[in-house]
Amino acid sequence: MCPRWGGLDNSFDVIVAGGNVAGASTAFDLASKGLRVLLVERRSQARVGSRSCGDGIDRYQFEKLGLPIPRGEFILREVEHAYLNSPDRKVRLRGETAGIAIDRFGLNQYLVRRALDAGVQMADRTEATGPIIEEGHVVGVHCRPSRGGDAFRVLAPVTVDATGWRARLRQAVPADWPMTEVVPHSEMALAYREERRRPEPVEDLLVEATFDFEIAPQGLYWVADRTETLVNVGIGMQWVPGIPNPRTQIHKEVLPKYPGLANTTEIRSGAGVIPNRRPIDCPVGPGIVAIGDAACQVQPMTGSGIGASMYAAGLLSEVVTVALETTKTPTMEDLFPYAHRYHTSYGTDQAANQMLRMSLQALTNAQLNRLMGSGIVSEAEIVSAARKGRLDLSFGKKLKAATKLLGEPRLVRALKRMQSDMESARDLYTRYPEDPSGLTSWRKEVKELFDRAPSARS
Ligand SMILES: Cc1cc2nc3c(=O)[nH]c(=O)nc-3n(C[C@H](O)[C@H](O)[C@H](O)COP(=O)(O)OP(=O)(O)OC[C@H]3O[C@@H](n4cnc5c(N)ncnc54)[C@H](O)[C@@H]3O)c2cc1C
Incomplete structure (x- = not known):
């Protein structure tokens, strides 16, 4: 011994x-x-x-969880809004208060x-x-x-x-x-990010992410100014066989879309795994x-x-x-x-959000462009669904969806199913057992629910 x-x-x-x-x-x-x-x-x-990080504190996550945001020299700036782009970048949705840019190592x-x-x-x-x-x-x-x-x-x-x-x-x-x-690896994302320095300070700081399943299969890429001269450029993709080299994607596909990043210098880079x-x-x-x-x-x-x-x-x-x-x-x-307290509180958000992620990943770039451009769900609602795991689709909105997406019944069905799957996941996690005796049957329900969920392969 x-x-x-x-x-x-x-x-x-x-x-x-x-x-x-x-x-x-x-x-x-x-x-x-x-x-x-x-x-x-x-x-x-x-x-x-x-470690490799997007260097952001999600303000909503802290507020929802009743956590004080840590304060110190590692706080770089408040980020007023983050944007979410459609794959063709023709639709740019503005989210609610985004968060705080941090020095993660600090x-x-x-x-x-x-x-x-x-x-x-x-x-x-x-x-x-x-x-x-x-x-x-x-x-x-x-x-x-x-x-x-x-x-x-x-x-x-x-x-x-x-x-x-x-x-x-x-x-x-x-x-x-x-x-x-x-x-399984398929329930994790591979993320890669570069920290780049701008030669001149910029006044309008940007934080945006773009869904683009061709550049970032089942994922997205982002550009986030941390200070007037430091910018974080990254990409996250679901960890499935055959995903492209993330660094190559950043250099060949993402940087050329941002002329303002042409003269930036890479000062640090790294990859990591996110169990998303x-x-x-x-x-x-x-x-x-x-x-x-x-x-x-x-x-x-x-x-x-x-x-x-x-x-x-x-x-x-x-x-x-x-x-x-x-x-x-x-x-x-x-x-x-x-386990009970975590699962019945933030676990419900995570489960609903995984459903949202899987439902979106089952769509194509063209369908995402149509969905995000249709105006069925408002800007704030889509971004807030991504963060809160709730999608508000009233009867009126479903009707609007049916009209706006005429000719695309699959997309209308996907949207309705997205909402009900998210609610089912939330409900299941709310019913997490209070002691281990209920675990086996609860786990069976979880497996059945997520096995039935849409996936990029279905
Ligand atoms: C590219 C990327 C960007 C991200 N961006 C953000 C973001 O902007 N905002 C956000 O909120 N989250 C972000 N995340 C997620 C976030 O970084 C993680 O969820 C968080 O770091 C998890 O913390 P952890 O302490 O559980 O694990 P880790 O950060 O992985 O820490 C594990 C620690 O354990 C140590 N360790 C490992 N094995 C052993 C061992 N056998 N013995 C002793 N020590 C060991 C490691 O050295 C490390 O210090 C990002 C993740 C990635 C990969």
Whole structure:
């Protein structure tokens, strides 16, 4: 058996693996409640958070979740409006208040510092390699130094998997625990972005995304000014076989559409994976909880995960604190309220949004042009449906759709179905079971609903 780690106090209440937005927020919230927390991060403290990002805080997500927007030097500017373009770029829909442009690395560094200031101990440059399981409970984590060296173990009654979309710990628990759910690549997006510098400052800052399934199969590309001279250009595509090289698409297809970007210089680039779907069915097991990308807590249409992770961190820390007050070895039942509270709140938005994403992805560029140009759903409504997961289609609008889209009955049917599928998903997540006994039948319903959903292949 590996030795315990001698360099740190071994008596922790919670081990959090992964020190980015989900892990650092969770560690902070738990420590603020008086728990002894160890944060295990494979990178050095100075490098945590250097990741590919659209560099935006979705204001709606924070407002909806009742979260204060973090403030600090990492805030670059308020973004008044974001625009959504049809594939032919003839229709440009203006959304509601969009959000805040941030320095993502600065935000993550701030979150780690905040956790350490609250008393969290950090084992950086340390990789969590797997859970330690005794008598059917996770009781700690196997670790090894990221740059080689002897393996060791750390122990605690609760372990949190915040290792991102690869979910290193939850994927390594026994296969019959529901939390091992495998997320197929087709339910993730591959996103690539470049940070580019403009030679001269611009006055009119732009934030816009364009659906174009030819340039970005089942996805979109975006141009977002972060400051007068820094612009973020990116592309996101569903991770299905045969997708084109995103960098090539940006350089060959996207940059030429923006003459203003011709003389910009690339200063940074990177790709990443976004689990853009509903949250995993069950993010808890005996002595273990998953959060953030490891639990697919991301808004499926916009790919926003910062607010969802920070919200989940608050729920998780409340549930874990209560569990540890009553038992030394929290069971799946003890930790289940975290799953219930997340799924019945933001989970409903995510599920409805995944339906919207799948319904839109089943359309062609030509159909999207027709739909967005038809005026059936107003500007704000389409953009807000993408963010809120609700599509308001009154009887009058359905009638208007039937008239405006005369000759395209398939599109009218798709629109009606989109609305009812979104409502069904929302309803199902509202009925998430209160304890694990209802999980099997609920999961069956989820599978049936999403198996029936439109897809790009149908
Ligand atoms: C290109 C792109 C653009 C995005 N843009 C936005 C945006 O503009 N706004 C927004 O809200 N969201 C955005 N997202 C989504 C958002 O970045 C994620 O949802 C969020 O970062 C999830 O945080 P996390 O902490 O769960 O995971 P991650 O950010 O993936 O962090 C996981 C952490 O765990 C560490 N780790 C991994 N494995 C181990 C291990 N075995 N042991 C120890 N440590 C480990 C990693 O080093 C990392 O620090 C974007 C995502 C991508 C890919």
